[in-house]
Amino acid sequence: MNVVDRDTVMCISLAARPGNHGNRFHNFLYAELGLNFLYKSFTSSDIGATIAGVRSLGIRGVSVSMPYKESCMPFLDALDPSAAAIDSVNTIVNDGGVLTGYNTDYLAVRALLDDVPRGPFALRGSGGMAKAVLAVLVDSGFDDGVVVARNETAGRALAERYGVAWSAGLDGRRPGLLCNATPIGMSGGPGEHDLAFEADAVRAAGTVLEAVYLPAETPLVRLAREAGARVIAGGAIMELQALEQFVRYTGVRPTADQVARAEAYAAG
Numbered sequence: 001m002n003v004v005d006r007d008t009v010m011c012i013s014l015a016a017r018p019g020n021h022g023n024r025f026h027n028f029l030y031a032e033l034g035l036n037f038l039y040k041s042f043t044s045s046d047i048g049a050t051i052a053g054v055r056s057l058g059i060r061g062v063s064v065s066m067p068y069k070e071s072c073m074p075f076l077d078a079l080d081p082s083a084a085a086i087d088s089v090n091t092i093v094n095d096g097g098v099l100t101g102y103n104t105d106y107l108a109v110r111a112l113l114d115d116v117p118r119g120p121f122a123l124r125g126s127g128g129m130a131k132a133v134l135a136v137l138v139d140s141g142f143d144d145g146v147v148v149a150r151n152e153t154a155g156r157a158l159a160e161r162y163g164v165a166w167s168a169g170l171d172g173r174r175p176g177l178l179c180n181a182t183p184i185g186m187s188g189g190p191g192e193h194d195l196a197f198e199a200d201a202v203r204a205a206g207t208v209l210e211a212v213y214l215p216a217e218t219p220l221v222r223l224a225r226e227a228g229a230r231v232i233a234g235g236a237i238m239e240l241q242a243l244e245q246f247v248r249y250t251g252v253r254p255t256a257d258q259v260a261r262a263e264a265y266a267a268g
Helices: 021-033 047-057 104-113 128-139 152-162 199-204 219-226 234-250 256-267
Strands: 009-014 037-042 061-064 091-095 098-102 121-124 145-148 165-167 177-180 207-210 230-232
Touching: 009 021, 009 047, 021 037, 021 234, 021 256, 047 091, 047 098, 061 234, 091 234, 104 128, 104 207, 104 234, 121 128, 128 145, 128 152, 145 152, 152 165, 177 219, 199 219, 207 219, 219 230, 234 256
Parallel strands: 009 037, 009 061, 121 145, 121 177, 145 165, 177 207, 207 230
Antiparallel strands: 061 091, 091 098
16 A cells, blocks of 8 residues: 655545545556555535645646536636537646646547447437537547437537437437437436337447446346447446546556456446
């Protein structure tokens, strides 16, 4: 275990309901790599004051969760294109008092979709993760798609921003790429046993992206695998976005084995 001293570099997370996943993932890798870093989760009652504290205390990095992903932005000095593309920050890096916002969800999804054949898609959801996924899709050349969202106001607004259609359901569409960016299928949620899309649409898809990472195998993931589709699971998105944060904080890129063991430890 690392000894905390005056030279220890501090990284934190900010969330309305702080969890332990980031603490365990980052601190595991710090110990594994012998880095004099410490990671700790917090919440904030005043995001402007908190960001000012990050700057003045020299906190190296911040992982940002809801509800701070947009409210933190006015207090930053610069935005990476990954954050500017969706007006949302999930990572802040402090370089000598200069705070830059990134969105590693965007970076992770873009990397994972890089070799997926371009063609029609359906994205379920209208929240922050849906915005990140849709921005990646459109930026990567997927231009024939539909946002499926029960909330018409939010769904239409998101679809119009990126120049795609909106619908309350698939309405007979059978696109090759299905993306779920809602909590449907999440452990402990009201829809944990539900499919994000109709079963026959899942069976017809070539690729399925699932943003939910708990459990590792949601009903959508299970059916997609049974049908022989390529699956991009929520755990892969979570792992890759956390890795991109880690690299930006430390300048060190762990091996795939180290990252897998860190994720297994964090999930345990």
